[in-house]
């Protein structure tokens with residue numbers, strides 16, 4: 351049984367008791383290339399999927415791609431590129447990076463653009479139910495429409511207001527009923543893309559995208575809603591509240607799981623700050639993607655952590671040791687190692703502990719001819735490292 355830290359309850363709890371596990375992980379906003387922070391977050395959820403599959407569960411994994419939103423449109427306006435071709439190029443690069451890192455692909459990879467009809471249907475229903483209201487041509491969600499608003503982040507109102515302003519919200523927008531009410535639909539502004547719909551001309555807001563894409567494919571009460579910790583508020587709080595208002599049921603997800611932020615030079619690695627180490631740049635420089643993967647898994651997913659120049663050489667040396675060890679004709683018996691790696695990963699994805707156990711096997715000697723093959727397979731299946 352995989353146990354994961356759930357942000358909403360603040361505890362480590364069992365996941366997915368059903369045979370079919372349902373996973374939603376927030377996807378990229380494709381205006382710049384995948385950096386090591388994104389990669390670390392998708393790797394954490396890749397381990398979730400691998401542990402579930404290893405435990406005999408089938409996994410239904412849905413991921414979105416925010417292929418129309420302010421940061422993408424702003425970047426395209428800045429460089430003069432068409433926003434759709436920018437998105438298309440960056441999505442392709444992201445997929446190449448994920449494939450190189452051996453991240454298992456989601457079953458459904460769904461864009462906001464292709465989901466506009468679903469999104470307008472949902473927003474129309476929220477309007478009809480009194481959970482949403484017009485401010486001019488824009489439509490806002492009323493946080494009072496969900497009886498549980500705040501349960502996911504557990505932040506106090508002041509923290510919510512601060513984070514809302516920092517992360518794409520508009521607390522002081524005139525005409526809103528509550529500063530924390532979030533944008534569901536943005537009425538058409540000159541120069542911006544729009545759809546001509548029953549709601550009027552405009553484009554969808556951000557939180558409703560993940561809310562509806564997840565709800566319509568996984569249903570309510572799915573197992574894990576995942577992303578980086580910068581999505582705890584407002585994004586995951588609001589997407590849960592939207593779905594809960596839409597269905598008059600609770601909760602949206604059973605677990606809210608958040609990966610820590612990867613930092614560089616003491617600051618969160620981010621496209622807007624520009625302090626990036628790109629997966630594609632490392633690959634182009636000839637770095638083995640398996641070394642990148644090992645380096646990122648050598649730290650607990652939940653903790654904020656710093657990327658430093660020393661991490662890659664350490665991972666490369668470890669990878670070489672592991673590769674040498676599995677090409678030996680014999681090694682120490684490895685059944686206990688398999689049990690230990692499984693136990694470490696099931697305990698809130700303790701990849702550091704799992705990798706330490708592999709190190710100990712690698713350093714040992716023994717005469718079991720089946721062991722090197724078993725270790726190669728378990729490292730491949732559970733950690734996603736091809737030796």
Ligand code: 5CA
Nearest residue numbers: 376377378379387388391416577578611612619
């Ligand atoms: N499209 C939205 C989600 S619906 C979005 O946040 N896109 S993103 O491209 O900005 O981020 C993609 C994922 O990477 C998110 O889960 C985000 O939390 C995560 N992420 C972004 N920066 C970092 C970082 N420095 N460290 C770890 N994870 C990060």
Ligand code: ZN
Nearest residue numbers: 376377560585
């Ligand atoms: Zn999302």
